[in-house]
Amino acid sequence: MRRYLYTLIVPLLLFSFSVRSQEKVKTLVATSAWKRINTLPLFETEAEKPIAKEKNESRATDTADTQPTDIAANTSVPEKAPESDAKRSRRTKKTKAGASEAIAEQTAAADLKDKKNTFLPPADAPADAEVEENEPTTVSKRKKREKKPKETQDFARAETKPAAESLTPESAVKPKKKAPEPKPKADNTVTENTLSFQQVEGVKADLKPLESVEVMYFSKQNRYTKRENAYFYRKGQFDPRTRQPKGMVQDFYAGTDKPKFKGQYERYNNDDESNNNKYDGTCEFYSEDGAKSIRIYSKGRLTQEARFNKAGQPTAEAQYNFDGKRKNFKEFLFDENGTQIGTLIGGYDSNSGLEKATQQLFQNGKFHSAIEFIGGCPKNEAKFMDEDGTEYRAFFQDFTCEPDNLWKFTNSSNFEVTHRKPEKAYSIRSLQSQTGFLHLPVTHDFYKKSFEIEAVFDVTGQRSMTEFGIVWEYQDPQNYSYFTIDPVKQVYEINAVKEGTVRKYMTGINPQKLDLSEPQIKINYRKTGSEIFYTVNGQPLRFTTTRNTGLQTFNKSARVDLEKEYKTWNIGFLFKSQAPNESILLKGLKIKLK
Numbered sequence: 001m002r003r004y005l006y007t008l009i010v011p012l013l014l015f016s017f018s019v020r021s022q023e024k025v026k027t028l029v030a031t032s033a034w035k036r037i038n039t040l041p042l043f044e045t046e047a048e049k050p051i052a053k054e055k056n057e058s059r060a061t062d063t064a065d066t067q068p069t070d071i072a073a074n075t076s077v078p079e080k081a082p083e084s085d086a087k088r089s090r091r092t093k094k095t096k097a098g099a100s101e102a103i104a105e106q107t108a109a110a111d112l113k114d115k116k117n118t119f120l121p122p123a124d125a126p127a128d129a130e131v132e133e134n135e136p137t138t139v140s141k142r143k144k145r146e147k148k149p150k151e152t153q154d155f156a157r158a159e160t161k162p163a164a165e166s167l168t169p170e171s172a173v174k175p176k177k178k179a180p181e182p183k184p185k186a187d188n189t190v191t192e193n194t195l196s197f198q199q200v201e202g203v204k205a206d207l208k209p210l211e212s213v214e215v216m217y218f219s220k221q222n223r224y225t226k227r228e229n230a231y232f233y234r235k236g237q238f239d240p241r242t243r244q245p246k247g248m249v250q251d252f253y254a255g256t257d258k259p260k261f262k263g264q265y266e267r268y269n270n271d272d273e274s275n276n277n278k279y280d281g282t283c284e285f286y287s288e289d290g291a292k293s294i295r296i297y298s299k300g301r302l303t304q305e306a307r308f309n310k311a312g313q314p315t316a317e318a319q320y321n322f323d324g325k326r327k328n329f330k331e332f333l334f335d336e337n338g339t340q341i342g343t344l345i346g347g348y349d350s351n352s353g354l355e356k357a358t359q360q361l362f363q364n365g366k367f368h369s370a371i372e373f374i375g376g377c378p379k380n381e382a383k384f385m386d387e388d389g390t391e392y393r394a395f396f397q398d399f400t401c402e403p404d405n406l407w408k409f410t411n412s413s414n415f416e417v418t419h420r421k422p423e424k425a426y427s428i429r430s431l432q433s434q435t436g437f438l439h440l441p442v443t444h445d446f447y448k449k450s451f452e453i454e455a456v457f458d459v460t461g462q463r464s465m466t467e468f469g470i471v472w473e474y475q476d477p478q479n480y481s482y483f484t485i486d487p488v489k490q491v492y493e494i495n496a497v498k499e500g501t502v503r504k505y506m507t508g509i510n511p512q513k514l515d516l517s518e519p520q521i522k523i524n525y526r527k528t529g530s531e532i533f534y535t536v537n538g539q540p541l542r543f544t545t546t547r548n549t550g551l552q553t554f555n556k557s558a559r560v561d562l563e564k565e566y567k568t569w570n571i572g573f574l575f576k577s578q579a580p581n582e583s584i585l586l587k588g589l590k591i592k593l594k
Contacts, residue, residue, distance in 0.1 A: 214238055217254070230254040244268055259286045266300035291315075311338060321348060326355060333361065346373065363387070377401035380440065384592070395442050395571075396590040399424045403438070408570070410437040410477060425458060426586040430465065430577035439474050439572030442591055446472075447565045450594040452526040455573060458585035459487060460519040465584045467493075467576040469523055473560045474570035481558045482574050483525050485536060490514045492541055494534060496558040505558050512542040512551065520587065532557050 214237070217230035227233070236249035245268055251261035263283025269276035278300030285293045290310035296303050302324065307316040318329035328347035335341050346357020354375035361368040366389070371382040378400055385391045397403060402419045403426075409417070414434035418427040428436065444451060455470045469484030473496070481496040490513045496503040514536050526533045532555045534541040541554040571591055575584050 212237070227254075232260050253288060256288075258288070258290070259284070261285055266297065309334070309338075313338070313340070329355075329357075333359070342368075344373070377404075380404070380406060390594070392592055392594045394590055394592045395440060396588070397440070398588045399426050399586065402426075403440075407438060407440050407572070410439075411435065420585075424587070427583060428465075428575055428586065429583040430580055432580055433578050435477070435574070435576040437471055437474060437477070437480070437572060437574055438586070439471060439570040440589075440591075441568050441570050442593070443568045444593045445567065446527070446569055450526075450528050452524065452590075452592040452594075453571055454588075454590045454592075455523050456587040456589075457521045457523075458519060458587050459516075459521060460585075463582055464488075465575050465577045465582045467574075468584050469574050470525060470572070470589075471574040472525070472569050472571045473566060474572070475560070479560050480574075481560055483523060483534060483558075484574060484576070485514065485516070485521070485523065487516055487521075490516055492534075492536065494541070494554060494556070494558050496560050498560050503558065505556055508546050509543045509554070510545070511554075512544070514539060527557070531555065 213235055216234045217225050217227050218232055218234065219225045219229060220231040232251050232253050234249060234251050237246040238244065239246060245265050248262065248264060250259065252258065253260050261284065264280045266278040266280040267276065279295070279297045280300065281297060283295050283297060285295065287310075291308065293305060293307045295305045301322065302320050304320070305316070305318050306314065309315050313334070314332055315334075316329065316331045319327045321327045325348045329345075331344040332340055333342040333344065341363070342359060342361035344357050344359045346355055348354075349356045352374070355373070357373045359369075359371045359373060359378070361371075364387075366387075367385050369382055369384045372379045378396075378398065380395050380397065382394060382396065383391060384394050397407070399419065399421075401421075403409075409415075411434055414431050415436050416429045416431060418429075419425075420427055426438075453470050453472060457468055464487050466488065467484045467486055469482060469492075471480050471482045474480040478500040479498055483492070483494045485492045491511045492514065493506060493511075495505045516537070518537060522535075522537050524533070524535045526535075534554055542551045543554055544551060572589060573586055
């Protein structure tokens with residue numbers, strides 16, 4: 001049994017040892033060969049010297065000696081003689097056990113040295129010197145052996161290159177084409193005789209200098225037009241391809257040649273200048289009368305502004321938020337003579353989303369009033385001061401904006417209303433015969449304290465209503481007190497209505513005719529202490545009685561009910577029409593409480 005096992009185990013061990021030895025030998029051979037390739041020149045070890053000596057002796061039989069050999073031009077290089085069987089047998093002769101690895105290494109190195117010594121440069125390699133036709137060339141084999149290939153692929157090329165390749169004379173080699181010389185780059189340096197051109201983004205540069213200053217003509221609607229039809233004209237430099245302005249642009253009014261605009265554009269399109277164009281930097285805008293506005297833009301967004309009137313006086317200044325709202329501002333107010341009488345100072349309120357400001361007015365250098373504005377509209381109540389320095393509060397309506405919800409319009413369905421904001425007026429036109437009331441509730445001790453009610457009407461160019469004036473103690477259309485005038489008859493009436501019945505305050509009175517030649521009519525009802533005063537355009541109301549006692553001043557206080565006192569009065573405008581399309585223009589109402 002043991003013999004049988006030995007017979008199986010021993011061959012297996014020998015076979016395993018043999019396989020591992022072969023793999024190890026192959027690995028060592030490949031590694032050594034790679035090292036030999038990358039380490040040149042190859043140095044001979046002591047074990048290699050006998051083999052090298054034999055190889056040198058075999059080469060000596062092929063050539064006469066080691067002296068240079070003359071090779072005629074255009075002749076072939078003799079092929080190397082194949083290695084004999086005797087040499088191969090001597091080189092591959094088996095050595096003692098344990099030396100197989102060294103022998104395999106030496107064999108691979110010898111093969112590589114053979115390949116190195118037989119390597120010839122390619123035929124198209126450049127010659128070291130010019131050689132005339134049929135002139136012999138001396139070649140040294142020693143120099144050929146010293147020539148070192150730089151890369152591994154040189155060996156592969158040496159293996160496939162024919163050894164006996166003919167040498168071609170230099171005259172037969174085709175000359176190489178010269179690389180075209182690069183074109184000189186354009187010199188865009190600005191000198192006295194050159195210009196530098198800037199390419200417009202997104203547009204191919206036009207290699208032409210910018211045109212000189214151009215003049216273009218526009219209508220009032222900002223459309224291109226002829227010179228004779230122009231409202232204004234524009235001067236500037238424009239890109240010949242994109243028609244975009246370059247640098248400063250100036251506009252002038254065609255009729256007077258006065259400036260209209262001066263500045264630069266961030267975006268330019270004349271199809272709709274007010275909406276399409278955006279400005280950049282500092283720009284100046286001029287009205288026809290000479291008023292000026294200086295605005296500063298950043299990338300098309302307005303950041304600051306300063307305005308001046310035609311006399312050069314500053315009228316406003318402001319700074320703007322990113323969304324275009326005024327961050328803070330200051331406006332200067334002037335009277336008709338151009339004298340500054342006040343200021344309006346405010347800014348944007350983020351809580352309400354509206355502008356808030358305070359208007360302060362002065363008269364003769366003294367404080368006159370302080371009015372708060374919200375969203376550009378004044379509050380109904382403000383502080384004022386008399387000429388004698390007495391401060392008081394007042395409720396008012398100047399129609400800068402439409403009346404707010406505190407104001408009530410009775411019988412509004414019978415009238416057509418138009419708010420004329422530029423004129424600060426409220427136009428009332430009748431649709432049929434009717435009496436209308438526009439009033440505001442005011443709380444005050446009217447029976448014991450002083451007060452004054454003032455209303456202003458405009459009758460210019462109007463088919464005036466037959467009656468208009470002021471109303472107080474208004475409760476409903478059947479109960480109220482009033483003071484009206486008739487512009488046709490030029491008379492007045494002061495009375496009260498209780499339960500639809502007119503009281504008899506004017507019984508036995510012949511009112512004096514009034515002078516109503518002025519376009520605006522101001523009606524006043526004032527109570528100071530126990531005295532009552534009524535005026536129309538400053539004229540006191542006078543009358544005569546049937547007894548011809550002479551002119552007297554009307555000083556009766558019309559009241560709805562003498563037995564009742566009301567702390568809150570509804571005070572406002574009264575207007576009465578006799579036919580459709582009669583109208584009146586309301587200009588303002590002020591209720592002074594002292």
